[in-house]
Amino acid sequence: MSEVRRSKVVAIIQARMGSTRLPGKVMAPIQGRPMLRRVIERTRAAATLDEVIVATTAQPADDAIVDLCAQIAVGCFRGSEEDVLDRYYRAACRHNSDVVVRITSDCPLIDPSIVDKIVRAFFSADFDYVSNTLIRTYPRGLDTEVMTFTALEQAYRMSSKSYQRSHVTPYIYENPKQFRILSVTADENYGDFRWTVDTPEDLSFVRAVYDRLGAENAFLGQILKLMKSEPQLAEINGSVVQKALHEG
Numbered sequence: 001m002s003e004v005r006r007s008k009v010v011a012i013i014q015a016r017m018g019s020t021r022l023p024g025k026v027m028a029p030i031q032g033r034p035m036l037r038r039v040i041e042r043t044r045a046a047a048t049l050d051e052v053i054v055a056t057t058a059q060p061a062d063d064a065i066v067d068l069c070a071q072i073a074v075g076c077f078r079g080s081e082e083d084v085l086d087r088y089y090r091a092a093c094r095h096n097s098d099v100v101v102r103i104t105s106d107c108p109l110i111d112p113s114i115v116d117k118i119v120r121a122f123f124s125a126d127f128d129y130v131s132n133t134l135i136r137t138y139p140r141g142l143d144t145e146v147m148t149f150t151a152l153e154q155a156y157r158m159s160s161k162s163y164q165r166s167h168v169t170p171y172i173y174e175n176p177k178q179f180r181i182l183s184v185t186a187d188e189n190y191g192d193f194r195w196t197v198d199t200p201e202d203l204s205f206v207r208a209v210y211d212r213l214g215a216e217n218a219f220l221g222q223i224l225k226l227m228k229s230e231p232q233l234a235e236i237n238g239s240v241v242q243k244a245l246h247e248g
Helices: 002-006 035-044 060-071 084-094 112-123 149-158 162-167 200-213 220-229 231-235
Strands: 009-014 051-057 075-079 099-104 129-131 145-148 181-183
Touching: 009 035, 009 084, 035 051, 035 060, 035 112, 051 060, 051 084, 060 075, 075 084, 084 099, 084 149, 084 162, 099 112, 099 149, 112 129, 112 145, 145 149, 200 220, 200 231, 220 231
Parallel strands: 009 051, 009 099, 051 075, 129 181
Antiparallel strands: 099 145, 129 145
């Protein structure tokens, strides 16, 4: 892990109030704390990260995100609302990132041990991009992508399609001949589980998990045990359809 210490590893959490399916979700309370704060705290617990920042927009509604970041002393960058790739790139530049870890604010069950696993896999060889999303075996909501700043910069300069700009990394993983890519998979396939928050049903599911386990125990192993003992929990948001990549 000496490579980690020589490179500045910055996790950038994208967040905005203007969600299309659940507006203001990043500030929705989960056991008394805004969802975004839950994501930040859990990401900060990862041992492989040097810094965690939030990348939000310049829209007035996102002043609430800036205020939250100030309250808990986490860096915050404001940029384009629609061109998220531009926002990521400029945030990475501002914070002198050598390695960028992409986390989204709709993942209040993000697991720091999995973040560490993906980052360590990135440093295990000479990769440009490593993630657990290319082959989905982890529950949706534990998504972690790690890339070199150089790869992010290439994507920033070369991405021309709107979905590539709004989803940040498609240009990288759509060009495997250009980038050295690694897919990290789980020991078993849990890819059908939906632990992200995009709808009211998703939020109800996450709140149910927190209520049963508490914030200190709501991590992958414990949640899987809970789901086994209470399989009906999956029905809370089981009918939610994930938006396609091209839908933004």
